[in-house]
Amino acid sequence: MKKTSFILVAGLLALIMTMGFACADPSIPATPETQGISIAIAAQATGWFQEDQEVSWATSTGPLGPALGYPNPTIPVGDGLFIYWPGNVVLEETLGIGNSSRGGVLYETVYSESTSGVAGTIDYAKQFATDTENKAQGTSNLEVQRGIVFTTDSVGRLVSSENLVLDSAGQFSLLSESFTCPFAPRVNEILPQFCNRVEMGSDLDISGGSVSTAVSERFVSSTGDYPVTSDYRIRLAGIGDQPADGSVSAFMEVQAREGLVGMIARIPFEDPDMGTFFLLNPGLASELRYGELTSAYGEITLFEKDMHYESGVIR
Amino acid sequence: MNGKRAVPAGILLLACIFCCAVSTADTYNFTGTTDTGTYIGTLAIGDDGTVAVAIAAATGDTHLVATTQNAGDTGGASAMQSTAVSGDGVFVGTGAVNGNGDSASVGALGRGGAAIESAQIAASAGTGSVAGQVASIIGQTAVAGSLGVSGAGDMASTDTHLSNGGNITTAQGALAGEVDFIGMNAAAAAAGQISEINALDGGWASSTAVDRGSTAATGASVTGKGNISTLQGAVAGDLAGMLGTHPFDAGGALAAQLTSLDSDGGGAAWSTAANGNGCEANTEAGYSGTGYIDETIQGAGAGGVSVFDNELLGGALALQYTKEIKGSPALIIDIYEGAWATSSATNNNRYSAATVAYAEGNGTIQDTIQGALASDLNLFHPGIPAALTAEGAYAAQHTDRITSDIGGAALSLAVNNESGSTAFTTARFLNGGGEILSTNQGAAAGEIGVTGVVGVSVDGAVAGQYTQEIRNVSSSTTSGWAFTRAAHNNGEDRAWVLTGFRNGGSVDGVVQLGAGGDIMVTTPISIGAEGAVAAQYISSTASNPLISRAVHGTESDFDFQPSSPAFQWAVAGTVTDGFSIEGAEAGSIP
Numbered sequence: 075m076k077k078t079s080f081i082l083v084a085g086l087l088a089l090i091m092t093m094g095f096a097c098a099d100p101s102i103p104a105t106p107e108t109q110g111i112s113i114a115i116a117a118q119a120t121g122w123f124q125e126d127q128e129v130s131w132a133t134s135t136g137p138l139g140p141a142l143g144y145p146n147p148t149i150p151v152g153d154g155l156f157i158y159w160p161g162n163v164v165l166e167e168t169l170g171i172g173n174s175s176r177g178g179v180l181y182e183t184v185y186s187e188s189t190s191g192v193a194g195t196i197d198y199a200k201q202f203a204t205d206t207e208n209k210a211q212g213t214s215n216l217e218v219q220r221g222i223v224f225t226t227d228s229v230g231r232l233v234s235s236e237n238l239v240l241d242s243a244g245q246f247s248l249l250s251e252s253f254t255c256p257f258a259p260r261v262n263e264i265l266p267q268f269c270n271r272v273e274m275g276s277d278l279d280i281s282g283g284s285v286s287t288a289v290s291e292r293f294v295s296s297t298g299d300y301p302v303t304s305d306y307r308i309r310l311a312g313i314g315d316q317p318a319d320g321s322v323s324a325f326m327e328v329q330a331r332e333g334l335v336g337m338i339a340r341i342p343f344e345d346p347d348m349g350t351f352f353l354l355n356p357g358l359a360s361e362l363r364y365g366e367l368t369s370a371y372g373e374i375t376l377f378e379k380d381m382h383y384e385s386g387v388i389r
Numbered sequence: 390m391n392g393k394r395a396v397p398a399g400i401l402l403l404a405c406i407f408c409c410a411v412s413t414a415d416t417y418n419f420t421g422t423t424d425t426g427t428y429i430g431t432l433a434i435g436d437d438g439t440v441a442v443a444i445a446a447a448t449g450d451t452h453l454v455a456t457t458q459n460a461g462d463t464g465g466a467s468a469m470q471s472t473a474v475s476g477d478g479v480f481v482g483t484g485a486v487n488g489n490g491d492s493a494s495v496g497a498l499g500r501g502g503a504a505i506e507s508a509q510i511a512a513s514a515g516t517g518s519v520a521g522q523v524a525s526i527i528g529q530t531a532v533a534g535s536l537g538v539s540g541a542g543d544m545a546s547t548d549t550h551l552s553n554g555g556n557i558t559t560a561q562g563a564l565a566g567e568v569d570f571i572g573m574n575a576a577a578a579a580a581g582q583i584s585e586i587n588a589l590d591g592g593w594a595s596s597t598a599v600d601r602g603s604t605a606a607t608g609a610s611v612t613g614k615g616n617i618s619t620l621q622g623a624v625a626g627d628l629a630g631m632l633g634t635h636p637f638d639a640g641g642a643l644a645a646q647l648t649s650l651d652s653d654g655g656g657a658a659w660s661t662a663a664n665g666n667g668c669e670a671n672t673e674a675g676y677s678g679t680g681y682i683d684e685t686i687q688g689a690g691a692g693g694v695s696v697f698d699n700e701l702l703g704g705a706l707a708l709q710y711t712k713e714i715k716g717s718p719a720l721i722i723d724i725y726e727g728a729w730a731t732s733s734a735t736n737n738n739r740y741s742a743a744t745v746a747y748a749e750g751n752g753t754i755q756d757t758i759q760g761a762l763a764s765d766l767n768l769f770h771p772g773i774p775a776a777l778t779a780e781g782a783y784a785a786q787h788t789d790r791i792t793s794d795i796g797g798a799a800l801s802l803a804v805n806n807e808s809g810s811t812a813f814t815t816a817r818f819l820n821g822g823g824e825i826l827s828t829n830q831g832a833a834a835g836e837i838g839v840t841g842v843v844g845v846s847v848d849g850a851v852a853g854q855y856t857q858e859i860r861n862v863s864s865s866t867t868s869g870w871a872f873t874r875a876a877h878n879n880g881e882d883r884a885w886v887l888t889g890f891r892n893g894g895s896v897d898g899v900v901q902l903g904a905g906g907d908i909m910v911t912t913p914i915s916i917g918a919e920g921a922v923a924a925q926y927i928s929s930t931a932s933n934p935l936i937s938r939a940v941h942g943t944e945s946d947f948d949f950q951p952s953s954p955a956f957q958w959a960v961a962g963t964v965t966d967g968f969s970i971e972g973a974e975a976g977s978i979p
Contacts, residue, residue, distance in 0.1 A: 151417040151432055157442070164480035164498060167448045168426035339440035341484035341492045344534025344546045344563075348496040351484055353432070353440055 099242050099385040100252040100265055100298035102133055102179045108206040115200040123191040129204060129216070132182040133294065135174050142178035142245045146170035154355055155338070158264075160248050161349025176252065177245030177267070181293045184239040185216060194230030194282070197223040208296040218289040225282050225313060231320070232282075237275035238289050240304045240383070244268050246335050246356050252298040255388060263340070265298075265387070266333035267356055272383045274306035276324040283318025283374070285310045301386025310377040323369035324379040334359030416460040426452055426476065433460035433468055438488025439513040441468035445481045449502075452476030467512035475504040479528075484520055485513035490540030491565040493520035501529025517566020526557040533584075537563030541576035543625040544599040549582065554589035573630030581622035588615050591654070598623035598642035602665025603691040603705075605642035608658070609682075615652020621645070632696070641692020651681035655719060658682055662689035662705040667737035668763035670707035676716030676728045685711040704764030707732055714754045727752040727793060734761035734782040740834040742784035744801040749819075752793030759786040774841055781835015792824040792862065799825055803832035803850040809879035810834065810905040810921075812852035816871050821864030830854035843913065849877065849906015860895030871896055875903030875921040877962065884923040884939040884959035884975075897929040920962010927953035939973035948975035955979050 117123060136143045144150075147165035149157040159165050160175060189198070199221045209215050216238075224232035249265045278285060286309045293302045306326070312318045336355035343349060370377050417432040430444035445456045454474045461467035465487070472481045477500070484494030491513070497505045504527045511520035517539075524533050534548040547561045561582035568575050578598070586592040594617055595608030603625070609617050627640035641664070648658045657675030674685045686709065693703030709730065716728030727750050733743035746757050761784040769776035784801060791797040796819035803812045816828045832852035839845045852873060861867030870889025876882065886901055907919035925935060935950035939959035950957055957977035964970045 149419055149421070149428070149430070151419045153415075153417075155417070157419070157430075157432070159444075162446075162480060162482075163500070164426070164446045164448060164478040165428060165444075167478055168423055168428050168446050169421070170425075338434065339442075339486045340490075341440070341442065341486045341494050342536055342538060343482055343484065343494045343496045344536035344548050345496065345498060345532045347532065348480065348482060348498055348534065351442055351482075351494070353434075353442070 099268060099270060099293065099302040100179065100244060100387065101293055101295035101300060101302055102135060102181050103296050104206060104208045104294050105133060110205040112203040113200070115198065117196065117198040120195040123196045123198060125187065125189040125198065125200070127202070128186040130184045131204070132180065133206070134178065134180040135176060136178045142180060142243060143174065144245055145177040145247045146175050154357065156354045156356065158352040158354055159349050161346060163347045165349070177247030179244035180242065182241040183216065183291060183293070184237070185218065185289065187236045189222070189234040191224050191232045192230055193228050194224050194226030194232065196232065206294060208294055209292045210295065211300045214290040214292050215294050216289065216291040221286045223284045223313065224280065230281060231279060233279045234285070235275065235277045236287055237273065238291065238304065238306055239273045240291060240293060241271045242268070242293065242302065246333065246354065253387065254297040255299045262335065262337065264335040264337060264352065264354060266335045266359070268333055269331040270385060271329045272304050273327045274304065274325065274381050276308045276322065278310060278320065278322040280318045280320030280322070282316065283310060283312050298386065299388050301384045301389045304383040305381065307380045308378070310374060312375060317373040317375045319373055321369065321371045322374060322377050323367055325367040326364070326381045328362065328364040328383065330362045331358060332360040333357060427454050429454055429456055429458065431458040431460040431468055433466040435466040437465065437515060439466035439485065441466035441485040441511050441513055443468040443470040443483040443509060443511070445470060445472045445474050447474045447476035447479045449477030461512070465512060465514035467510065469510035471508045473506045477502060479503045479505050481505050481507045481509060483509035483511040483522065485511035485518045487513040487515060487518055489567055491518045491567060493518040493537045493563045493565055495520045495522035495535045495561065495563065497522065497524040497526055497533040499526050499528030499531040503528030503531055516568050517564060519562065519564035521562030523560045526551070529554055531557055533557055533559045533561065535561045535563035535580050535582065537565035537578040537580050539565040539567050539576045539578045541567050541627065542601045543576050543578040543627060545578040545580035545597070545623045545625050547580045547582040547596045547621060547623065549584045549586060549594045551586060551588055551592040552590055555587050555592060557584065557586050559584040573628060575626065575628045577624060577626030579622070579624040583620050584617070586617040590614070592617060594619045594621060596621040596623035596644050596646065598625035598644050600625040600627055600640045600642040600692065603640060603642040603663065603693070605644040605662040605689050605691055607644040607646040607660040607688060609646065609648040609650055611650050611652035611656040613652050613654025615650065615654070615656060617648065617650040619646055619648040635696050637694065637696045639692070639694045641690060643688065643690035645688030647684070647686050649682060649684055653679045656680065656682060658685045658687060660687045660689035660707050660709065662691035662707055664691040664693055664703050664705050666693065666700060666703050666765060668703060668705040668765065670705040670734040670761045670763055672707035672709040672732040672759055672761060674709060674711045674714050674730045675725065676714055677719030677726050678717035680714070680716040680728060682711065683713040685709055700765065700767060702766050704762060705734065706760065706762045707734070708760040710758045711754070712756060716748065717751050726750065728754050730754055730757045730759055732759040732761035732784050732786065734763035734784055736763040736765065736780055736782045739807050740780065740782040740805055742782040742803045742832045742834055744784040744786040744830065744832060746786060746788045746791055746799045748791050748793040748797045750793055750795035752791070752797055754788060754791050756789035757786060760784065776840050778838045779835065781833060783831070783833040785831030787829045790824060790826055794822045796820065797823065797825055799828040799830060801830045801832035801852050801854065803834035803852050805834040805848065805850040805906065807836060808848040808877065808906055810850040810877045812850040812875045812903045812905055814852040814854045814873040814901055814903060816854060816856040816859050818859055818861065818867055818869035821867035822862040823860060823864065823867045823869055824862050825856065825859050827857035828854060844911035846909045847906065849904060850875070851904040853902035855900045858895055858897050861893045865893045867893060869896060871899045871901055873901035873903040873923050873925065875905040875923050877905035877907070877919055877921045882920040882941050882961040884921040884961050886923045886925040886937045886957055886959060888925060888927060888933045888935045890933055896933050897931060899925060899927050901925040917965045918962065920960065922958070922960045924956070924958040926956045929953055935977065937975040937977065939975045941971060941973035944973045946973045946975040948977050950977045950979060
């Protein structure tokens, strides 16, 4: 058996990694009507097995589209400056048909799995659930667990890939519009605009072994008090004393772009119906790119990786 | 006030503001029309952090916006506009802020089919911001307001409201700023208005000032069809620095008004103040039904002076002079029905005092001067073994005349919850027409403590009155009296005095006093006294009976004098001076 030195090393080592990442999202409230989908799969088969799944879900505070609405009432005045006058009932009516007093927020997630077991014996179990309701901490909008054991006495292969993507973007908004907690950070009255994307997943191609993965994600909430989270975990091991033979990789990519709203002026008016005048100069304040791929080839005794993404003002 | 007076006053205000307005750099004009309305505005941004904005907006199918706007560009920031706007919903607003966060704004807003004509200006410079407007509003619901907020946290505002039909003519403005001079820092906000409201279903005007910890507000309101003509102002500020080697901080809030109003559903003018340490004071003139208030001048203030972060003096004060209040029976029974003028103060609910002039039914109160005060005084100095503390609540009034076809009263009350002492005095008539002429009365509750060479503490409540006359008018069923009562130890010791008439008559020239509490001397000798005492004196020759009574636990005494002139008293309590004397006694000297 001819292997490269790297594969030899990989085969001898047990890879156990934990990754973490954090930035800021305000979550998005649920639509009036919500859906729940749950699936449970248990399969034992010898020969051929195939599982393909794809979930795509986009939700927005306004009509879905490429443009995110400014919070109402907002007047662009040029040079990147915006007049934002929340609370003024006349300006809200003048400028606000269909617009929310909260800046537009869009969340989009995609989950996909493709698994095939060929010329072998497979035990496959899967629990899948997605729920578009508001979720509090400790619960999820998307949750998937898989457990797979594959053996072959010939040239059989287990090939599986799994991807989780969470894309979020939002316009600036009044901080008080998004948070319930009175102790939320009040360093700025305005929650800045943001645009974040996180992608996690794994690919494996083995002739025998056991693998388990777990996926969970939360981004729908009635309040921004709970951080947006996305988690992916994979564990690949051999069966008995036999290591898994093949390749496995797991990755995480993040692009987090955080805005900063320069508050040039704040002028309160006497009556609550007259609102408060803000002159804002929003801009990009932080851009973070993160990419990471872990791979192992050869005889793999253990490959375990736990990835966590968390984004919120209160964490 | 009428509109003709408001306009020149407003122009003067704007002229003052314009003179203060200085320059700016970049200007932006913006406008837009949507399916629902139109907005037009201008914005100035100075290179020193000043910003000024003016905007006019209107909604509705037939809205109209006609405006001349200008943003300044000569060294700070200023914006101004002269606007006529109408529509279902209309708003005209102008504001300015400087880099320190000192902001000033004015606005006028109407809904339900409204029209506004307004001239507004706002300007900001390095040390402050100022805004003013002259506005005339016609609308179903309408509001005009001004607001000044200093970057240090002082706030002053005025507002004028109209509900369900009518018009507002107003000149108002606000300013806020902060300056440093000779090692001291002064920050303040002020607002004022001259307003006239003609309401079909009610309206109000108020002014508010908020210091860091103290608040003061004054306002006037009418219910139903009515009018308010008011001149109001509010100011809040804070001065901090060094007094020799002593760091000090003095701050407070003050609000005042001169108002006349009339309506067919009741009305009131009020002032209130509170400091951050639990001292509150209030004063109010009001009436039910169809009536009026003719010229009430009133105000309230609260604040404190601290040295080394220790409060030296603090309190809240409310005062009023009201020329005349006329009231009538209300359709809905409230606490009062008729006409009233009240003042009250409380010091952390430990000491409270109030004074009231009240004419039931169809009644009138004329020329009442009232005040209420709650205060704390702490005089001490580190290294000096002597101190004086005085804390309490006080209320007093002089009222020239209370007249009614049903009944009327002038009363004063003090409650000391620390020592369980109360004192109460009243001049009263009921069951028919009558009047009270020239009553002077007051009440106080509190504690005074002295330590050092002498150790003395006085803790209690006192009330007293001198009333020129209580008499019936056009009624043979009217009864009237003057009554004063004092109690201590939650009523264990009590004493009262009474004189009056039944089914017609009068009481002339009565002086009454009541006190309950305790006095303790600890240095250089030890002696104490506690209890209640009441006394009265009538100098006139009349057939009014004089009655007094004293009660100490299960002991009591009673005295009756059939006519005046006479001096009469009642005493109940305990004196401790190595031994104790206790009991109750009532007596008189014809």
